[in-house]
Amino acid sequence: MGTRMWGFYLKELIHTVPFFLKGLWMTAAVSGFSLIAGTAVGFAWGIIRAGKNKILRSILGAWVDLIRGTPFLVQIFIVFFILPEVGIQLDAFSAAVIALGNSAACFICEIVAGGILAVPFGQREAATASGLTSYQQFRYIILPQALRIILPPLVGQYVLTIKDSSVVSAIGVVDVTRVGWFTVQRIPEGILVFGLVGILYFVICYPLIRLSNTLENRMAVVTTRL
Amino acid sequence: MITFSNVNKWFGKLHVLRDINLDVKAGEVVVVCGPSGSGKSTLIRCINRLEGIQQGDLVVDGVKVHDRKVNLTEVRAEIGFVFQQFNLYPHMTALGNVTLAPIRVRKLKRDEAEKLGREILERVGLGDRADSYPEQLSGGQQQRVAIARCLCMRPKIMLFDEPTSALDPEMINEVLDVMRNLATEGMTMIVVTHEMGFAREVAQRVVFMDDGQIIEVALPDEFFTNPKSDRSKLFLSKILSH
Numbered sequence: 130m131g132t133r134m135w136g137f138y139l140k141e142l143i144h145t146v147p148f149f150l151k152g153l154w155m156t157a158a159v160s161g162f163s164l165i166a167g168t169a170v171g172f173a174w175g176i177i178r179a180g181k182n183k184i185l186r187s188i189l190g191a192w193v194d195l196i197r198g199t200p201f202l203v204q205i206f207i208v209f210f211i212l213p214e215v216g217i218q219l220d221a222f223s224a225a226v227i228a229l230g231n232s233a234a235c236f237i238c239e240i241v242a243g244g245i246l247a248v249p250f251g252q253r254e255a256a257t258a259s260g261l262t263s264y265q266q267f268r269y270i271i272l273p274q275a276l277r278i279i280l281p282p283l284v285g286q287y288v289l290t291i292k293d294s295s296v297v298s299a300i301g302v303v304d305v306t307r308v309g310w311f312t313v314q315r316i317p318e319g320i321l322v323f324g325l326v327g328i329l330y331f332v333i334c335y336p337l338i339r340l341s342n343t344l345e346n347r348m349a350v351v352t353t354r355l
Numbered sequence: 356m357i358t359f360s361n362v363n364k365w366f367g368k369l370h371v372l373r374d375i376n377l378d379v380k381a382g383e384v385v386v387v388c389g390p391s392g393s394g395k396s397t398l399i400r401c402i403n404r405l406e407g408i409q410q411g412d413l414v415v416d417g418v419k420v421h422d423r424k425v426n427l428t429e430v431r432a433e434i435g436f437v438f439q440q441f442n443l444y445p446h447m448t449a450l451g452n453v454t455l456a457p458i459r460v461r462k463l464k465r466d467e468a469e470k471l472g473r474e475i476l477e478r479v480g481l482g483d484r485a486d487s488y489p490e491q492l493s494g495g496q497q498q499r500v501a502i503a504r505c506l507c508m509r510p511k512i513m514l515f516d517e518p519t520s521a522l523d524p525e526m527i528n529e530v531l532d533v534m535r536n537l538a539t540e541g542m543t544m545i546v547v548t549h550e551m552g553f554a555r556e557v558a559q560r561v562v563f564m565d566d567g568q569i570i571e572v573a574l575p576d577e578f579f580t581n582p583k584s585d586r587s588k589l590f591l592s593k594i595l596s597h
Contacts, residue, residue: 255442255501258403259456259508260432269455273446 138318142325145312152308153329159304160291160333162226167233167290168283174234175241176267189238196235201296204228209300225297233290240286244279245271281348284341288334295330305329356381356512356543357402362411364397371397373567375411381511384544386554386575389564390590395547398564399514402545403434416511432460435505439517441497443489449476449500450485453507461508468507475503479533495526499533506537513537515546549594555579563587 174193177185196204209224219227248271256266298307309326313319357379364372371394379385387395400406401413401421408421420430444452453476454468463471476485479499489497498518505513515534519527531553538544538557548554554561554575561578563571565586571578582588 249442251438251440251442252444254405255436255438255444258405258431258434258436259504260428260430260460261456262428265459269459270444274444277446 135318135321138316138321141316142312142321145308145316148312149305149308149325149329152303152305153333155302156291156294156304156306156330157333159222159225159229159297159302160294163229163233163294164287164290166226166230167237170230170234171237172241174238175245178238178242179245193235193238196232197239201228201232201293202299204232205296205300221297221300221302224300225294225302229290229294229297232293233286236286236289237283240282241275241279244275247278248274277348281341281344284337284344288337288341291334291337292330356383356416357545358412358414359398360412360414362401362408362413364401364406364408364410371567372401372408375569377562377569377572379543379545381543382541383559384538384542384546384557385560385562386558387545387547387562387564388549388551388554388590388594389570393564394567395564396516399436399516399545399547402512402514403431403436405436428460432456432508433511435502435508435510435513437498437501437505437513437515437518439520441489441494441501441521443497443501443504445489448486448488449481449492449503452489452500453504456504457507472503472507475506476500478506478536479503480529493526494522495529498522498526498530502530502533502537512543512545515544515548517547517549519548519550551579551594563590565590 174189178189178193180186205225205228208228209219209221212219212224252270252274253266256270261269294304295306298304298310301307305326309322313322316322357377359375359377362372362375363370375398387398389395397406401408402415404420404427412419413421415430416433418425418430420427443449444455447455450469450472453472454463454465457463457468457471458465461468473482473485476482479502481496481499481503484492484496484500489500492500498521502513502518518534519530522530527550531550534544534546534553535557546553546558556575558575561571561573561575562569563573563578563582563584563586570584571582571587573583578587579591582591
């Protein structure tokens with residue numbers, strides 16, 4: 130195949146850019162909603178996971194293990210194709226956000242619980258001895274120290290979740306990946322089309338990767354401080 | 356001020372406190388010593404209920420602290436506790452460390468608490484380090500901040516759990532000096548320590564523990580020159596020989 134064809138396809142591809150931007154917007158919407166919900170739920174779960182209630186802790190643990198131990202593609206099929214059989218009808222977008230948000234929440238739960246448990250026990254004891262209530266101990270002593278441990282891997286998890294969002298194309302959500310599938314049928318140059326798809330994901334993820342690295346380096350300083 | 360009556364405590368099957376009877380009066384300084392694992396730390400950790408007890412009564416300032424209905428926050432606010440490992444909050448300055456509980460527990464206004472905090476940091480010789488973070492302070496300075504953190508609550512009782520054991524030798528005295536001053540001011544103190552010089556000089560009574568029991572309670576001079584039990588003789592020979 131000559132460079133002439135590549136030039137032709139490139140031109141064609143440029144025409145489809147608005148379509149790709151729409152897909153990018155959908156990717157951002159699915160990831161964004163999932164991450165907001167996943168972060169809120171993940172923090173709540175993580176706090177319970179690091180807490181004292183053994184029953185809640187083991188129920189959550191089982192759920193988290195189940196989700197972490199099964200492919201996301203399978204999870205999204207279950208939400209989208211199997212839930213309707215028990216009467217829960219969801220459009221593709223909602224199914225995508227529920228499945229991806231739940232998956233993110235499970236990973237974030239473990240990150241948050243790990244961060245909380247990494248705060249030395251003496252910190253809680255000192256706070257207890259000075260008469261702070263459990264809530265005050267958590268709010269002023271545990272959480273601020275745990276956050277420094279949590280933030281770098283949390284941002285790293287955001288990157289993973291955004292990339293995982295490409296799987297929602299499998300249930301018909303028209304995200305960047307889905308747009309890639311459509312386009313490659315008209316422009317049979319996979320490397321061009323999916324090159325563009327890859328670049329678009331990278332553009333979103335790269336700043337987050339940098340942010341995670343920066344936080345990690347700052348964390349290293351803080352660790353020596355502890 | 357602090358009364359143990361027939362207190363027993365177990366960790367699982369391990370009987371860590373056996374029939375403890377002890378009465379500490381207001382303004383008294385009591386040093387608790389004994390071999391490691393003898394229950395000294397556990398003894399003082401029961402006083403502010405960092406540990407629970409299974410039998411007996413423990414009355415602190417007229418309150419049965421192991422009663423179910425006790426308001427623990429109120430009890431603990433009156434009892435300062437100094438840890439071997441300082442346990443300062445690493446994300447707060449010295450001033451932040453000493454003002455947190457006064458603001459959140461005593462409900463002081465921030466400026467009142469900071470005035471108090473600076474005053475007390477001054478008293479432990481750290482007036483110029485109020486804005487330093489724990490990591491920027493030496494071990495001795497950190498432990499003095501930890502003492503100041505307790506004093507800012509205006510406690511009635513101060514408990515010390517091996518306050519100098521984690522310190523380099525040259526820093527021990529700066530901490531002991533602060534404790535000496537407190538004792539002279541009439542603070543009720545129970546100090547778990549191996550600093551026998553401090554015990555001799557400052558304590559009104561020495562409590563010797565072994566194997567979860569109080570073996571001997573004596574005046575310091577008596578204890579060091581003429582210990583009654585064999586176990587205290589053995590302990591003293593070990594600790595004073597170096």
